Amino acid sequence: MDFDQADAVNQAIRLLSLRHRARTAELLAPLGLHPGQEALLLELARTGPMIQAQLSEALSVERPSVTLMARKLEAAGHIRRSPAPDDQRATVVELTDGGRALTEKVKQLWCALAQETLAGLTTETVAELPGLLKTLTCNVDTRRPHSRRDAG
Amino acid sequence: MDFDQADAVNQAIRLLSLRHRARTAELLAPLGLHPGQEALLLELARTGPMIQAQLSEALSVERPSVTLMARKLEAAGHIRRSPAPDDQRATVVELTDGGRALTEKVKQLWCALAQETLAGLTTETVAELPGLLKTLTCNVDTRRPHSRRDAG
DNA sequence: TAGAATTAGTTATGCGAATAACGTTATTCG
DNA sequence: CGAATAACGTTATTCGCATAACTAATTCTA
Structure with a gap:
């Protein structure tokens, strides 16, 4: 593998990561959301109520990160968290009506x-x-x- | 723009960012480097001695981040920092011999x-x-x- | 059924990188 | 020249995400 080529690809990926995150943050700011949170909302919109471990898997972020994101989204009223009926360890997360409405706005931003x-x-x-x-x-x-x- | 398509692209970029950073960190760990630092070394290898503001521009990271990265790389002996002769504000950064050798190893990892x-x-x-x-x-x-x- | 191993979630902590604010040095312009 | 403006670098602070360590609940197994 030629180094210049490898370097070009890796540089491009690094740059894309930086810029995409920055642009995402910029677009989401007016909605009071931070990058990462929107992925959680969209995943809930796609899949329906999930427990945090499933979200962790689906979003490819670690469990502690899910905890933090979910806390903030709950505090903002976008999601609801409740103990799972069949497993006392698990926490079921689902969109509130407000969260669902917000998700629609996120979808529009996403398209833009x-x-x-x-x-x-x-x-x-x-x-x-x-x-x-x-x-x-x-x-x-x-x-x-x-x-x-x-x-x- | 169709939402599913937009979502697919954005999700893919988010995931690629996460994974690429993680994989990079993993590969660089044996060399004692963290992601981001390697970009600075490679930029110096490409361009030669630069002041930090130029590095900030070239790497698309903010000045304070360059300060921190450069401090650590200097502490590790990979780079040398010295006041610019023609501008007392600027700090010239350049690879040490050890840093240059390390850069070669990074290049190999990059190719891999x-x-x-x-x-x-x-x-x-x-x-x-x-x-x-x-x-x-x-x-x-x-x-x-x-x-x-x-x-x- | 009792104990070991696994799983869910949380807390504590560290790191990379961003922004804001500051001091210092160059530069521009009246 | 001297004052305003801009540029370089640093410190302080914040945010997202990671890992490590912990508690509690569940499942496996002997």
Whole structure:
């Protein structure tokens, strides 16, 4: 593997990470959300009520991070947390009505972000992009091949 | 813009960011480096001695972050910092011999990382990848179009 | 059924990087 | 020249996410 090529790819990924986070934070600020929290809300919107361990798995963030995110979202009234009926250890997390409404706004922002992110790319490239990025992600993955819904 | 598509892209970018950072940290740990520090070393290797403001610009990280990274790299003996002769405000940063040697090891790791990251992709796709990622980055960029060396 | 191993969640702590505010040095302009 | 402005670097503080260590609940197994 040629170093210049490797360097170019790694640099590009590093930069994309930095900028994407910054831009996300910027877009989410008016809604009072921080990056990461929106992923939790969208996951709940997709999947329905989940326990925190499932969220941790789905979002690929560690359990303590889920605890913190969930606390803040609960304090803001966006989600509700309640003990699971069948497992006294688990905490079920679900969207409140307000949280669901907020999620719709996040979806709009998400579309706007994607639109500016993907500006200038062909429809074909855009269609291939998630699969390509997931391939990069899975290849770089430390743990498991992350097999939920293979969109590539 | 279709939400599912936007969501897929944004999710993929978020995940790639998380995993790439984690994998980078993992690879760099044996060298005693943390993610971000290696970018500074490689930039110095590419460009030669620079002042911190230039590094901040080149790496797209803020000045205080450069200060901290540089402090640690200096403490580890990888770089040298000295006042700029022509500007008493500026601090010139350059690689030590040890730092240069370390950089070579980082380059090897970088190649290995790219190899596993890009496994399974066609040569053609790999060649297009940096340009594609830079396009995403520039589009998402908050500040300027980041025009140094357009490899797309 | 009793004890070991596993799992859910939390607390404490560390690190990278951002912003805000500050002191110091250069530069620009009246 | 001297004052205002800008630029370089640092400190202080905050935020997100990670790991380590802990408690409590569940499941496995002997």
